[in-house]
Amino acid sequence: MTANDRLPAEIMVVDDDPTIRFIAGKTLGKAGFDVRTAGNGKEALEQVKDSFPDIIMLDVVMPEMDGFTTCSNLRDISACKDIPILMATGLDDIDSIHRAYEAGATDFITKPINWLILEHRLRYLLRSARAFGSIRSAEEALRRAHEELEQRVEERTLELKKINSQLQEEIGHRRQMEEHLRKAYGDLKNTQAQLVQSAKLASIGELAAGVVHELNQPLMVIRGYSQSLRRNRVTEEDLANALERIEKNTGRMASIIDHLRSFSRQSQSDFKPVRINTVIEESFLMVGEQLRLRNIEFFKKLSADLPPVKGDSNKLEQVLLNLITNARDAIEEKRKIRASENPAGASAQDGSAGRLEVITRLSENRKDHIEVLVKDSGCGIPRDMIDKIFDPFFTTKEVGKGTGLGLSITYGIVKEHHAEIEVADTGSNGTTFRILLPVE
Ligand SMILES: Nc1ncnc2c1ncn2[C@@H]1O[C@H](COP(=O)(O)OP(=O)(O)OP(=O)(O)O)[C@@H](O)[C@H]1O
Ligand SMILES: [Mg+2]
Structure with missing residues (x-):
């Protein structure tokens, strides 16, 4: 059995x-x-x-x-x-x-x-009935499992749909954020451009005083020659000579004015081959007189035959002017400190000449780079401040004197030129800024 x-x-x-x-x-x-x-x-x-x-x-x-x-x-x-x-x-x-x-x-x-056969037949029937029963219950279990599976699939599908719609919502959100961010970035760029422009205009304002002197000097020469021409009897040769000097000096005045005009014009970056030495000469054209007035000697040690760099000459000039005005302020600050430390010798110390040097040369360490050094004999930068000077609005100058934007704008322009800027040296003898510009 x-x-x-x-x-x-x-x-x-x-x-x-x-x-x-x-x-x-x-x-x-x-x-x-x-x-x-x-x-x-x-x-x-x-x-x-x-x-x-x-x-x-x-x-x-x-x-x-x-x-x-x-x-x-x-x-x-x-x-x-x-x-x-x-x-x-x-x-x-x-x-x-x-x-x-x-x-x-x-x-x-x-x-x-036949009772014997009947017994076997009955057993066989019972067996197949029971097997049939098992198949039935297995079928039933299968059907239930199938139903359960279908229900779970349905539940999971619903869940997935819900997750999907949440995801879609989130994607929508992100897109919106991205859009906001893009707009904010656009606004920021705009603001930065405006900032650069207003900083430039501010430096023009400051430069104006210096420029007046720059213009005054050739004007005096012209005036002198024209007065002497009117008063004296002059030879043909004197006349030619005087006219040549007058023309030369009006030319100088025109170039200062022209330069001031092109510098103040708002411009998108205009990258062209630029001679860095020319940029430096033009920067001094704008500030030279001002430095002279403040008894700051300046020296230009510009290597001849430097290859051109790819850049925007206006912006590079803005960098130079920022560094030069910072140097000027640092020199004056040092005078003030000395005066306060030694009130008796103040007048003598005040008169001591400041020194500013701008050097250009091919970099020894970085191939295909031009090094521009701006060295001053100013007050120096305290060590713990070096990390902060390039931050926007960081200034140690009194209210109304500095905005703290000069170096942050300088940094932006330097980066735009794929160049680098750093404080190469600073201490009680002054500060040296180094710019490394890739040659074209
Ligand atoms: N050559 C330097 N010597 C000493 N300190 C410097 C020199 N250059 C910059 N600094 C310091 O870095 C600070 C930030 O300079 P930055 O040019 O950004 O702003 P600012 O000169 O204060 O103001 P702004 O340039 O907007 O008129 C200065 O306030 C000063 O403390
Ligand atoms: Mg400055």
Whole structure:
């Protein structure tokens, strides 16, 4: 006996022949079945109302209700749908066999009954009914698992949809932020350009005083010559000479004015090959007189034959002017400090000449770079301040004197030129700024 045909199983034997019921009870009971019997179809239907057997053996020919009707009535009861029903038909009664199957019988056995075969047949039916049951429940479990899976897929899809829409929302948000950022960056660039321009205009204002002196000097020369021409009798040669000097000096004045005009013009960066020495000469054209007035000696040690750099000459000039005015202020600051430290010798110290030097040369360490050094004999920069001087609005100057923008703008321009700027040296003897410009 295998697990599938485990006994006891209850069999209901439905037959109007008491002998058969008796023999069935005995032989099947002996074979391990629990046997209950019914004398006809009606009785059988009554019995299943209370409890269902595991298997039914049903006689075909019975009074009151034949086996076929009983069988189909049993199949109408939902709990009896899967109970194996074995119908006992007459031998070779093909018609009955067909009808038995039509009424829902699981199998048939012919009369007279061979009890030994019956036992095996019953076991086989039970086994297949149980296997069928297992398949059914496996199917059911599969269906439930499938349903559960579908539900989970549906839930997950919903979840994913939700996440997706959140993501879309976030992407939208980011795009908006990006747009804001782009606009803010645009505004910032604009502001920076305005800042550069206003710093430039501010330095022009400051330069104006110096420029007045620059212009005054040739004007005096012109005036002197024209007065002497009017008053004195002059030779042809004197006249030619005087006119030449006048022309030369008006030329100098025109070039100062021209330069001031082009420097103040707002310009987008205009990168061209630039001779750095020319930029330096033009910067001194603007500030030279001013430095002289403040008793600051300046020296230009400009290497000849330097290759051009790629840059915007106006902006590079702004860098030089920022460094030169800072040097000028540092020299004056040093005078003030000395005066406060030594009030007695103040007047003598005040008069001491400051020194400013601008050097250009090819860099020894960095190939293809020109080095521009701006050296002053000023007050120096305290060590802990060196990191801050390029920050916008960092100034040690009194209110109204410095905006703190000079070096931050200088830094911006230097970066724009793919160049570098640093404090090469600073101390009580003064400060040296170094700019490294890549050659074109
Ligand atoms: N050559 C220098 N010697 C000593 N200190 C310097 C020198 N150059 C700059 N500094 C220091 O760095 C600070 C910042 O310089 P920056 O040119 O940015 O602004 P500022 O000169 O104070 O003002 P602005 O240039 O806007 O008129 C100065 O206030 C000064 O303290
Ligand atoms: Mg400055």
